[in-house]
Amino acid sequence: QPFIDFRDVWLAYNDELLAKQQFAVEAIDLRVAQGEFIAIVGPSGCGKSTFMKLATGLRRPSRGTIVIDGREVAGPLKISGMAFQAPSLLPWRTTLDNVLLPLEIVEPYRSQFRSKKAEYAERARALLRQVGLGGYEDKYPWQLSGGMQQRASICRALIHEPKMLLLDEPFGALDAFTREELWCTLRDLWQVQRFNVILVTHDLRESVFLADTLYVMSKSPGRFVVQRQIDLPRP
Ligand code: ADP
Ligand code: ADP
Numbered sequence: 291q292p293f294i295d296f297r298d299v300w301l302a303y304n305d306e307l308l309a310k311q312q313f314a315v316e317a318i319d320l321r322v323a324q325g326e327f328i329a330i331v332g333p334s335g336c337g338k339s340t341f342m343k344l345a346t347g348l349r350r351p352s353r354g355t356i357v358i359d360g361r362e363v364a365g366p367l368k369i370s371g372m373a374f375q376a377p378s379l380l381p382w383r384t385t386l387d388n389v390l391l392p393l394e395i396v397e398p399y400r401s402q403f404r405s406k407k408a409e410y411a412e413r414a415r416a417l418l419r420q421v422g423l424g425g426y427e428d429k430y431p432w433q434l435s436g437g438m439q440q441r442a443s444i445c446r447a448l449i450h451e452p453k454m455l456l457l458d459e460p461f462g463a464l465d466a467f468t469r470e471e472l473w474c475t476l477r478d479l480w481q482v483q484r485f486n487v488i489l490v491t492h493d494l495r496e497s498v499f500l501a502d503t504l505y506v507m508s509k510s511p512g513r514f515v516v517q518r519q520i521d522l523p524r525p
Contacts, residue, residue: 291360293453293486294322294345299354301340308352314340318354320505325484329497332507338490341507342456345488346370359453367454368396371447371485375459377439379431379446386427389414389445396450410449417445421475437468441475448479454486461496473499498522 299318302308315337322328330338343349344356347363356363371392379388393399393410403410415427421441431439440460447455461469477500480487491497497504504520 292321293324293326293359294320294488295355295357296320296344297355297357299344299351299356301344301349302352313352315344318344322486322488322503325486326503327480327487327489327501328503328505329489329491329501330505330507331491331494331497333509336507336509338507339458342458342488342490345454346372346456368450369452370454370456371450371452372456372458373440373443373447373460374457375462377431377436377443379439379442381431384428384430385418385423385434385442386411386414388431388442389418389449391446392450399450414445414449417449418442420479421445435468437464437472440464440472444472444476444479448483448485451483452485454488455480457487457489459490459492462492469496476500 296318299315300313301315302311302313307313318341330341332338340349344351344363345358347365347367350364358367359369379385380391383391390410394403399406399410415424418424418427418441421444423438423441423445426434426438426442431442434442440463444460447457461472464472473496476487487501489497489501501522504522506520
């Protein structure tokens, strides 16, 4: 049984667009196995963020069904973590407190946050050490480089042990050296924890280095479809 199952999924953003049959994505049909790492490439406007919104339950499809982890998606999913091109750490919080944020918001952690804070903080420290940020727990975002902030934002995305990690161009703003370092960090984390990853990127080399499967989305007049699936060799 696949972990993510899109069956003939179409989305028009509102009724007016639906009446005009203007879909942001059309006929998406794809299945992702448990623990699989997929990358999505495609030009601007082809529907990559729309796909992400559907995969997290932030948008419901106009047609078709989406089943994730055995259940039809009916609303925002708690089993996912997200990171974007901008690290968007809260400037008034330390690195540690930024990483802890999802545990203050997402159940079942939220209701136990006060009583378990020490345990949660230890988990956050361990994760920060794994990405090379040991010793930076008490620093504020402005005291960290861009790459370090992005490492922290990946820790924040993983702190509640999500089954699915959604990454929307997370390395796009980094220099080539830092980017490749972070690829390795992400691959190490993924090889241990085996969460599913959906990575949106403009960098083909990045998708080849990281992903099991590459999906190419295309934008031809009026159609936004998943055009091609490429199984990548594992080094
Ligand atoms: P990408 O992430 O690949 O750049 P998007 O998923 O953002 O593409 O956009 C796919 C299509 O849906 C585009 O034509 C875009 O203009 C349209 N679109 C995206 N968001 C909205 C929205 N909130 N309302 C209406 N149309 C949207
Ligand atoms: P994203 O998360 O990809 O930035 P959003 O749904 O948050 O997309 O859209 C950002 C803003 O741009 C929203 O106000 C949305 O309505 C608007 N928008 C994006 N594309 C379109 C479009 N094709 N037509 C109308 N509004 C759009």
